[in-house]
Amino acid sequence: MTDYKGRLSSHALVYAVACRGCPFIQTEEKWTLQQRLASRFRETFLQAQSITSGQNVVRLDDLEALALMVDFEYESSGGFTSPLQSQLQSLLLTHDSLVVMTLQYRIEIRIAAATGGYTTLSRATQRQTVLFWYVYGWDAFFSLDRGVASRIRDEDIDLSGKPHEHENRSYFDAILSLAGIGRKMARSLCGPVARRKGASYQDIESLYRQLEEWHTNICPPALQIQPSSHAGSQLEGTIALGTEMEQFLPLHKAIATLLELNCFMQIEACVSQYGIEDRSSLMGQIVDMRVKYETLQAAYKVVEVARWIEKLTISQRTSTSVITHYMADLAPGVIRNICAGASTWISGRAREIFHPKSHGLLNPVPGKPDYVFGDGDIAGLPKERAKSWIESLSALRDIAATATSHRDTEHLIKRLDQQRGSLEELISRQEGSYFV
Numbered sequence: 001m002t003d004y005k006g007r008l009s010s011h012a013l014v015y016a017v018a019c020r021g022c023p024f025i026q027t028e029e030k031w032t033l034q035q036r037l038a039s040r041f042r043e044t045f046l047q048a049q050s051i052t053s054g055q056n057v058v059r060l061d062d063l064e065a066l067a068l069m070v071d072f073e074y075e076s077s078g079g080f081t082s083p084l085q086s087q088l089q090s091l092l093l094t095h096d097s098l099v100v101m102t103l104q105y106r107i108e109i110r111i112a113a114a115t116g117g118y119t120t121l122s123r124a125t126q127r128q129t130v131l132f133w134y135v136y137g138w139d140a141f142f143s144l145d146r147g148v149a150s151r152i153r154d155e156d157i158d159l160s161g162k163p164h165e166h167e168n169r170s171y172f173d174a175i176l177s178l179a180g181i182g183r184k185m186a187r188s189l190c191g192p193v194a195r196r197k198g199a200s201y202q203d204i205e206s207l208y209r210q211l212e213e214w215h216t217n218i219c220p221p222a223l224q225i226q227p228s229s230h231a232g233s234q235l236e237g238t239i240a241l242g243t244e245m246e247q248f249l250p251l252h253k254a255i256a257t258l259l260e261l262n263c264f265m266q267i268e269a270c271v272s273q274y275g276i277e278d279r280s281s282l283m284g285q286i287v288d289m290r291v292k293y294e295t296l297q298a299a300y301k302v303v304e305v306a307r308w309i310e311k312l313t314i315s316q317r318t319s320t321s322v323i324t325h326y327m328a329d330l331a332p333g334v335i336r337n338i339c340a341g342a343s344t345w346i347s348g349r350a351r352e353i354f355h356p357k358s359h360g361l362l363n364p365v366p367g368k369p370d371y372v373f374g375d376g377d378i379a380g381l382p383k384e385r386a387k388s389w390i391e392s393l394s395a396l397r398d399i400a401a402t403a404t405s406h407r408d409t410e411h412l413i414k415r416l417d418q419q420r421g422s423l424e425e426l427i428s429r430q431e432g433s434y435f436v
Contacts, residue, residue: 001121011040016069045092058105058108067098067131070093070095095142099152109121109128126142129162134167138187141259171252174220174223178214198275199274201283204271208294211263261301264294267291303346326403329405336402341395342396343397343420350423397420
């Protein structure tokens with residue numbers, strides 16, 4: 001804010017902040033406005049990079065702007081004045097570009113002032129440190145979700161450079177520690193050896209031990225959602241957000257818990273794709289069964305978290321009114337997307353009951369999961385179990401749907417509704433029409 005008031009902030013950062021804040025303002029045609037602001041960010045950022053092309057130099061606030069906008073979906077790639085800008089977009093407005101710039105570019109913190117001479121951006125050293133660790137964490141979970149190894153090498157990481165004076169250090173340290181485990185997951189379960197031979201059961205067991213260690217000794221109890229803590233929760237109602245970090249605790253608790261559960265589910269995703277080395281051995285079978293158990297448990301813990309989140313709304317007082325948001329609105333990349341992912345997983349596992357052959361269950365092949373809920377007796381499928389599936393899908397879908405301030409939520413919810421509708425139809429045909 002100091003730089004903005006002093007007219008020192010880069011135009012790219014101003015447009016990026018305005019664009020990301022646009023969903024939360026009360027105005028007509030805000031989606032059109034958001035796209036216009038995004039286009040202005042893109043134009044100013046690419047223009048700045050074209051000026052310094054080949055020099056491997058980037059302003060700190062320009063890089064902060066890219067971190068804010070790297071996953072933004074533009075409605076159109078048009079509007080460029082030159083082929084160079086079009087080419088720069090495909091090269092620079094990407095996750096890989098953010099990582100490379102953060103690691104390899106010279107980050108400028110001294111800029112020319114309007115009054116002449118040079119001045120240093122406010123809190124530049126602290127901002128640069130926080131930016132690096134933000135990119136580190138973002139890259140870890142981004143890479144894990146896509147089943148690829150991180151581009152940030154271990155030798156690029158200076159652990160002594162962590163912002164030890166960060167205003168919310170316990171949350172910061174917990175997320176970064178979990179990101180470190182996520183990096184190891186991607187490297188050991190999706191690396192070249194695992195792709196050829198399958199993941200070793202020793203690596204899988206090691207990852208589970210690390211997740212247990214993180215949950216027990218690294219993540220503070222205040223950041224953990226206990227089983228069934230949604231029932232009778234004292235946090236039911238509206239939480240007022242101000243400037244104190246303690247007021248963000250419920251949001252931080254939801255994010256930390258969901259990221260942890262997502263790690264369990266990502267282990268299954270990698271094993272499903274590449275298999276387990278020597279799966280037919282006794283240890284291979286034991287680990288295979290553990291992966292199934294841990295993933296099923298994690299999926300339904302996500303449902304528990306969704307029901308806990310459902311009890312909470314968050315309010316923010318402005319100069320003229322009080323604006324109310326749901327948690328998924330404030331962290332859609334974690335809360336909305338992980339709830340949607342768990343919904344898709346549960347739906348897929350439930351459907352395997354009805355179409356085992358199409359999922360390779362009767363003719364298992366290396367790397368293909370063979371999940372069967374119960375003994376696979378379709379005719380004896382309990383009505384209560386089917387209802388439980390639908391209730392779980394509804395709980396997850398409803399939390400994802402509360403991210404109404406983000407335009408891409410609508411498309412996501414349509415997909416979840418189609419999955420649920422398809423499952424309801426299958427259940428109705430098998431058990432009778434008891435869903436209205």
